[in-house]
Amino acid sequence: MAQSIAQAEQLVEQATASSLSGPEWALNMAVCDLSNADPAIGEMVVRALQRKLQDESPRVVLHALILVEALVKNGSPALHAHVGARSFLNAVAALTDGSLGFDVQKQSLLLIKQWADAFAGAGALSAFQDVYRQLKLQGADFPELENDAPVFTPPPSSLPAVATAASGFDSVAAGKRTRAQQLEKLHADLAVVMDKAAQLRDIWTGGAQGEALEDALDFLRQCQPRMNTLIEGGIMGKIDEKTLEKCLTANDHLLKVLEECRSGGSGSRHSEDLMSFDSPPRAGRKSDVSSGMSHLSLREAEAGGARPSSPTRASTLASMDDGAL
Known part of the structure; x- marks a missing residue:
């Protein structure tokens, strides 16, 4: 100690x-x-x-x-x-x-x-x-949030992985990554969200309780409020259509499994006190996923010629604005 x-x-x-x-x-x-x-x-x-x-x-x-x-x-x-x-x-x-x-x-x-x-x-x-x-x-002039990374970044796997992702959200001197690397990382992170949603569905339908369930719930609940902003940026044409579609697909899986858990679907016997979807997420265990998802420059996306996409669905992973995803 x-x-x-x-x-x-x-x-x-x-x-x-x-x-x-x-x-x-x-x-x-x-x-x-x-x-x-x-x-x-x-x-x-x-x-x-x-x-x-x-x-x-x-x-x-x-x-x-x-x-x-x-x-x-x-x-x-x-x-x-x-x-x-x-x-x-x-x-x-x-x-x-x-x-x-x-x-x-x-x-x-x-x-x-x-x-x-x-x-x-x-x-x-x-x-x-x-x-x-x-x-x-007192008249403080707060700058616009750069949303370089979400406050809640869902379970560290290992220090090297976390440190690598963390290097992407330097809010003072950002921009080290190339756009291709940012997109690659974002796609990988969306795949992790899909995988975690599948894991939660398996745990939930199997009737398991305990830390594994709470970890999966926390992870997805922490990701959910970031997805809307990410997708809104895509709808505005700030990311390419392929990436936006991946975001929409991952978000659909996330929302469906959380709704199943909240409504007690699939015959689950879990108590509702495991989930309070209106309360702040626990954010106690975190991964590099949403921090990595958070650092795609929207201005670079526009410069790269990303085409606006129609607003088909909306929901949330990286807190972002015109500065970064």
């Missing part, structure tokens, strides 16, 4: 070092893995990051903000609670005055807005909304 805490502390130091020219995603995701493995480590990491947010170096603070973003996107509810503590959010809010430069100001404003949207309705995490509303009342 002590060794793991020391390792986490060292990783936080390395991931926020002023000598770094940009985020080190392998380090960031290693911090996420350790934080999820032990609640005590997660709490320590958040405390360490709060101290980093008070550093005088804009670069250190920016790296800390990016690491916090990764923790929320890949962290457990316990981590969300630590980040959602008023003392921590106040430390982030203090950075919105611009005293440490534009990049730090923009990142802090983006995170506060992103979290307020993601945790809306989560009573236990009301501080996210409170801080956002307070800054709005």
Whole structure:
């Protein structure tokens, strides 16, 4: 335990070092893995990051903000609670005055807005909304969300896979991937969603209960709110028709299996308390799927000549706008 805490502390130091020219995603995701493995480590990491947010170096603070973003996107509810503590959010809010430069100001404003949207309705995490509303009342000018990746990125398989995907959602210096690589990753992620929907149907119809069921439900529930935005972008002609069709197909499978579970279809005997579709997703275990799906540039898609498609069906995987899927 002590060794793991020391390792986490060292990783936080390395991931926020002023000598770094940009985020080190392998380090960031290693911090996420350790934080999820032990609640005590997660709490320590958040405390360490709060101290980093008070550093005088804009670069250190920016790296800390990016690491916090990764923790929320890949962290457990316990981590969300630590980040959602008023003392921590106040430390982030203090950075919105611009005293440490534009990049730090923009990142802090983006995170506060992103979290307020993601945790809306989560009573236990009301501080996210409170801080956002307070800054709005004070006249803070929140930038448009770049939606580089969803806040909830559904179960890490392994650090290398997660770190590879995470490198795609650098909200400060994005755009490393080529468009072909982005599309390839998106298609692979859609296949994972299809596979997970099939797994959930098998688990559900088989009458199994427990962690396997909850994991599959959480994964798909976390993906569902991203699919609508992704498909809306396709309908607007910002991705090609083939990719849009894959999105629509994956979304249909996702919605059908969730509806079967919610309505108790296929003779299932599960209790309804396993699913509250109006509540925020658990997002405790995460994968690289939706983070990878989130990073396809819509502007590049338009430039590439993607043709508008007719709005046949609508639903959701990557939070995105005109900046990224």
